[in-house]
Amino acid sequence: MSKLVMTEEETMLADMARGFLDGAAPVSKFREMRDNGQTHDAGLWKEMAEMGWAGVLVPEDAGGSDMGFAAANVIAQEMGKTLAVSPFLSTAVIAATALRQVSDARAKDALARIASGEATYALAIDEGIKFDPEGTALEAKASGNGFTLNGKKQFVVDGALADRLLVLAKTADGLTLFDIPADRAGVTRDTSNMIDARDAARITFENVEATGEDVLGAVDSAMDVLKPAIAAGQAALAAEMTGLSAGAFDMTVGYLKERKQFGVEIGRFQALQHRAAHLWCEVEVTASAILNAGRMLDEDPDNAAMAVSLAKARATDTAKLAVIEGVQMHGGIGMTDAYDMGFYMKRARVGAEWLGDYSYHAEKIAKLRGF
């Protein structure tokens, strides 16, 4: 496997992403969107598409930049630092990875529409309060040449505004993944008022008709296309959360150097120094897991499951620590809505649940490690 060092290309990509996001999507921009009740910025997504981010995992013959999973993680990590809002994970990572498992003209066309920024996607997978794809109950009953979908999904991230939905449904002998337009008859989307002020929805499917054309991959074999997509999403989300941790950490250390009490900078107090140093150690260790997950997905995807779960578990835990310490070390001001730390805390909590929480991934690792 390639070395656990950022390549020159990755470093350049990170620098470029940072430069762009500092201008186009700083935290102040997120605040503005939150204040306006806006959960999607079409102009920003268009710009990201023009830079090749929407097509980061789309093959070049479909108009993508095909930079690979490690590169997608680099972008997600930079987005996390300033809480940039975009359909990047749902569309460019998860949907694109699912679609590229299928080699037909329809999938290629869909990938092209992702790369160009024309189409956004949401993955409709959760039905209960926890991530549990195997427990999917939404039913797709065979009727005539097609299927009729009935059931409910919740915590469909980017689901209220996405153009298309990837819907995981139970079919006669397994699970099947459908790729349907979000405005198809029978689909009712209720926007969830999320703590992280981003797009998510509860979606009801009532006698929604789907054809064989709408099936992504093979009937009863959703996991063939969905498994790699979920893994890619988990890794990129972990990367975003690690960027988030770094962002919260930088704010906190900056504050320690600035804020004065008892006549000195509070960063002179060993009680705070050691807490900040510990947090840095955790972020640094988690960064290794992120780098490793990207390498494994790019170079040995069949054996990447542990690397991905390790990345998501560590990132979840580290982000939690980063925001808790962030608020605590800021003191009262960290609790105010006017200060940004709360945004980091709320996004970290949503990221913790999405695509499997700490326990979910710990169980995966335990199984893979034989206990």
Next chain:
Amino acid sequence: MSDLDAFRAELAAWLEENCPQEMRDGGLTEDGICWGGKDWVFTSDAQRDWLNACAAKGYTVPTWPVEYGGAGLSRDQEKVFTEEMGRINARSPLQSFGIWMLGPALLHFGSHEQKLQYLPPIARGEVRWCQGYSEPGAGSDLANVQTHGEDKGDHWLVNGQKIWTSYADKADWIFALVRTDREAPKHKGISFLLCDMTQTGVETRPIKMISGISPFCETFFTNAVIPKENIVGTENRGWDVAKYLLTHEREMISGGGAGLSGGGRALGAVLADTMDELDAVTRADAMRCEIDALAIGLTLERYKDQAEAGQGAGDASAMLKYMGTELNKQRHELMMSAGGSDALEWDGPLGNRAGDWLRTKANSIEGGTSEVMLSIVSRRVLGLPA
């Protein structure tokens, strides 16, 4: 086949032929370790044969240059070496402070003559070294060493006391921090000296520890003679050597016994050996430990890769030392918990599990306490004011 694959195949065949079956048990307990030295008594013929076979190939110190007793392996080859050794669960043929600490310092600061004189005997397990750093008044404040070397022209006359000198009673030589200029600021008057312990001016006294054994000693210098040529680096600049060596010591301690490089068995599997079925709470704790161990192991790899790529890891050793030792303490707490009352007997059904558990408590003290590590990170990485 790539060169690396060829190396792996050759190595695997060599291991198959040369690693005695008895030496394929991991040997992670204190009893399984071969420390070498003039007075070393091999615990078995297999232990002797395994050491000699490895020494002949340079495999006791695989990355050292061939002329100094190593095998001259590259970083990639070293990874393969570790993997193949792990695959057959081979014991490390030789462990010593000469390998972990003095060797790297000599390779960096020593003269060619010093390297030729001291390194090959370390690689062959013929000379056992110990570390004379801490003193009763110089613990976390290590640069406060008071052991004094009086300049006598062609030698120093050394007087003073060291403490926590691991295995000093079994060592042949000691590398020591000695104050050679009392007038200079405390970091600028220390020299790094190599001292033959067979002379009458050096005495050791073991200290009995909570683990019941005495791996640590007090070492007394009374008019001990250290020839001038036994200095490593420059006179009064021994602190540079000391710090460099400390980074290696910290890396050694951070990875020590924890199987952090990925080759080791999962903690949960180890625990399950003594507990038929892990209870929910222990299992959850073990999972958390396992996750952290895997991530810290990857970080160890990443820093080695970065160092090789010329991207300095700065004060990474402080971070790894802190994270690795705190984790190791937790792992041994879990081992004790899983062992239940069987683990409460000295040399009971689980061997020396309690002793090993107690020993790990020193991990976050020796080589710089966890708190010192955090202060280093705070100052040098985060740039917080002292």
